Amino acid sequence: MMFVSFVLGALAVASLVSPVACVDPAVNLTSSLYIGQPLLSGITQWLGMRYAAPPVGELRFQPPSDPPFVASPQPATQHGKICLGTGDSPNSTLSSEDCLFLDVYAPSNATANSNLPVFVFIQGGGFSNNAEPNLNGTGLIMASDRSIIVVTFNYRVGPYGFLTDGGSDQIPANNGLRDQRKALEWVQNNIGQFGGDPGHVVLGGVSAGAASISLHMVAYGGRDESLFHAVAAESVSFPMLLKDYETKYQYENLAIRLGCAGETESDTIGCLRGKSAVEIQEQNFNIPYPGGANPPLYMWGPVIDHDMLNDFMYAAFEKGKFVRVRAAIFGDDTNGGSVFVPPGVSSLGQCSQFIKDQYPYVSLEQLWKLNQMYHSPDADQQGNCTSAVKTGCGGWRRQLSNLYGEMRYMCPSIFVIESLMRYKVDATYAYRWNVEDRDQMDDGLGVPHTSELSALFGPDNIPSGFGIEVPKSYFPDGTNAQAVAAIQGYWTSFIRSYDPNRFYHHKGGRGPANWHLLDYIGYPYQRMVFDTGGTTCMEEIDRGLSKRCEYLREVGIHQ
Numbered sequence: 001m002m003f004v005s006f007v008l009g010a011l012a013v014a015s016l017v018s019p020v021a022c023v024d025p026a027v028n029l030t031s032s033l034y035i036g037q038p039l040l041s042g043i044t045q046w047l048g049m050r051y052a053a054p055p056v057g058e059l060r061f062q063p064p065s066d067p068p069f070v071a072s073p074q075p076a077t078q079h080g081k082i083c084l085g086t087g088d089s090p091n092s093t094l095s096s097e098d099c100l101f102l103d104v105y106a107p108s109n110a111t112a113n114s115n116l117p118v119f120v121f122i123q124g125g126g127f128s129n130n131a132e133p134n135l136n137g138t139g140l141i142m143a144s145d146r147s148i149i150v151v152t153f154n155y156r157v158g159p160y161g162f163l164t165d166g167g168s169d170q171i172p173a174n175n176g177l178r179d180q181r182k183a184l185e186w187v188q189n190n191i192g193q194f195g196g197d198p199g200h201v202v203l204g205g206v207s208a209g210a211a212s213i214s215l216h217m218v219a220y221g222g223r224d225e226s227l228f229h230a231v232a233a234e235s236v237s238f239p240m241l242l243k244d245y246e247t248k249y250q251y252e253n254l255a256i257r258l259g260c261a262g263e264t265e266s267d268t269i270g271c272l273r274g275k276s277a278v279e280i281q282e283q284n285f286n287i288p289y290p291g292g293a294n295p296p297l298y299m300w301g302p303v304i305d306h307d308m309l310n311d312f313m314y315a316a317f318e319k320g321k322f323v324r325v326r327a328a329i330f331g332d333d334t335n336g337g338s339v340f341v342p343p344g345v346s347s348l349g350q351c352s353q354f355i356k357d358q359y360p361y362v363s364l365e366q367l368w369k370l371n372q373m374y375h376s377p378d379a380d381q382q383g384n385c386t387s388a389v390k391t392g393c394g395g396w397r398r399q400l401s402n403l404y405g406e407m408r409y410m411c412p413s414i415f416v417i418e419s420l421m422r423y424k425v426d427a428t429y430a431y432r433w434n435v436e437d438r439d440q441m442d443d444g445l446g447v448p449h450t451s452e453l454s455a456l457f458g459p460d461n462i463p464s465g466f467g468i469e470v471p472k473s474y475f476p477d478g479t480n481a482q483a484v485a486a487i488q489g490y491w492t493s494f495i496r497s498y499d500p501n502r503f504y505h506h507k508g509g510r511g512p513a514n515w516h517l518l519d520y521i522g523y524p525y526q527r528m529v530f531d532t533g534g535t536t537c538m539e540e541i542d543r544g545l546s547k548r549c550e551y552l553r554e555v556g557i558h559q
């Protein structure tokens with residue numbers, strides 16, 4: 001590690017004479033020397049380090065490559081820009097095509113010999129946006145008594161990360177997932193210099209980030225490349241996976257909209273690479289799936305390319321083709337579907353259309369059965385669905401919210417848990433986040449998708465300006481402040497020891513419930529419920545839910 005006294009003056013001198021050797025804010029990586037920033041809290045942050053080359057020009061639509069070497073020391077005091085998202089304004093100043101940056105937070109008293117556990121967190125955004133960027137790792141590190149390291153990063157999304165040319169391999173599929181693996185390789189090669197243990201990496205993620213965890217578990221047929229050793233997946237989903245040839249319409253439509261239809265495929269791709277990012281952004285919106293009537297919520301995403309991904313998620317987990325991690329947490333929020341369902345849904349037809357638009361391969365018989373299973377008694381009554389306040393709306397919205405929530409989120413997470421148990425990943429823990437926030441309840445959202453995220457990082461550590469709504473009741477003086485302590489207590493214990501109970505301690509408040517290991521002796525098995533006010537207890541997965549999930553797994557519409 002190099003000593004940069006001209007930049008850090010007094011601080012660096014202090015670390016030289018101090019009897020405790022601390023991690024130097026200046027870390028000399030192969031790509032460059034980065035100078036981080038020690039904070040008053042005893043944590044040092046390094047922001048905006050490149051883990052891959054700018055994916056622009058000839059590198060657009062290519063797998064990530066190594067960052068270029070930069071000889072002069074670089075201050076690591078500002079986040080990098082986030083990746084261009086589908087539907088983002090072409091002129092946004094927050095995002096850029098040059099976006100493959102990573103942030104590290106480490107206790108300042110760590111040394112290159114500390115071997116601290118590392119938590120690498122993958123943000124969500126439906127593979128179409130970087131929806132939870134720049135999360136501040138200091139809350140989790142404080143909750144761990146300064147004994148872990150936190151890494152967050154951006155990855156390509158939308159066409160930049162997930163365009164394919166329909167299988168003819170000039171544009172490799174799944175580049176956004178390849179970015180994520182590149183970040184994990186960066187951690188393997190570099191985290192030791194920050195005080196981290198590359199042999200103890202816990203992979204975290206929310207929503208599409210949690211889907212990414214599942215995808216990395218099954219990638220390359222479940223090959224274990226030792227990039228991560230345990231996983232903690234929040235608000236898991238199984239994305240709808242198209243096969244590479246099924247995505248050709250996306251490529252053709254984008255090329256057409258950009259005026260890039262060429263005489264040969266190379267001409268077309270050359271034209272696409274020649275467009276400015278602003279020109280691409282102007283055409284970066286979703287179109288309906290073939291067979292759908294309206295654009296789906298998320299169109300761009302991982303595809304089965306018979307390289308990285310060989311199978312649908314249900315099939316891969318069923319066959320046991322996944323990385324046998326040391327330990328796992330999987331869980332979801334009670335009302336995972338509520339934020340996605342259009343408030344105006346007021347008929348059975350609209351419910352079915354919404355599902356068909358997201359899952360174009362669903363059949364009429366399957367829709368019939370799904371509507372039977374999720375039928376809610378008040379669905380037939382006419383509700384007030386034009387009201388901005390969604391609670392005023394009738395039961396069709398609830399029915400669709402329950403169906404979509406379980407189809408996309410709850411049942412995939414339950415299926416992964418069951419597969420892990422079946423294949424003897426014994427340290428598997430399941431949870432349900434059921435912390436009711438008054439405003440979210442008043443908005444008719446129940447306990448919505450990803451609400452545990454603000455609690456996990458701590459409400460003060462969610463950046464503003466990116467549209468993440470932090471429930472008011474999670475803040476230190478709020479009614480759910482204890483729920484924050486609870487999730488941070490269990491997660492930091494898990495990150496440190498692969499066991500959520502071992503180092504758990506509450507800073508005040510009620511003692512924790514023991515989070516039982518799952519024991520696969522058939523149903524019912526138990527999961528941890530994080531409840532309103534911060535209480536925790538174990539509950540059984542009810543038979544109704546497991547039966548519905550069983551049907552959804554059998555159907556497994558391209559998931």
Ligand SMILES: *[C@@H]1O[C@H](CO)[C@@H](O)[C@H](O)[C@H]1NC(C)=O
Pocket residue numbers: 001002028029033
């Ligand atoms: C960083 O390390 C490289 C080789 O590992 C070395 O050549 C270079 O001089 C170092 N840079 C500084 C500023 O110490």
Ligand SMILES: *[C@@H]1O[C@H](CO)[C@@H](O)[C@H](O)[C@H]1NC(C)=O
Pocket residue numbers: 089090091
């Ligand atoms: C973006 O900026 C360009 C010029 O810089 C302008 O022509 C265009 O209208 C802007 N687009 C939007 C959506 O603001």
Ligand SMILES: *[C@@H]1O[C@H](CO)[C@@H](O)[C@H](O)[C@H]1NC(C)=O
Pocket residue numbers: 107109110111114145146147
């Ligand atoms: C750093 O300081 C914290 C809090 O004072 C302590 O708990 C921890 O053990 C220290 N870590 C190292 C690596 O010295």
Ligand SMILES: *[C@@H]1O[C@H](CO)[C@@H](O)[C@H](O)[C@H]1NC(C)=O
Pocket residue numbers: 039040041045047136137138
């Ligand atoms: C993270 O939080 C700490 C403590 O509030 C603050 O000092 C630091 O600047 C924050 N870092 C970022 C990147 O926002």
Ligand SMILES: *[C@@H]1O[C@H](CO)[C@@H](O)[C@H](O)[C@H]1NC(C)=O
Pocket residue numbers: 384385386387388392
């Ligand atoms: C629906 O709700 C809106 C807003 O609260 C209200 O203005 C309207 O009168 C209501 N319509 C019906 C039919 O109740």
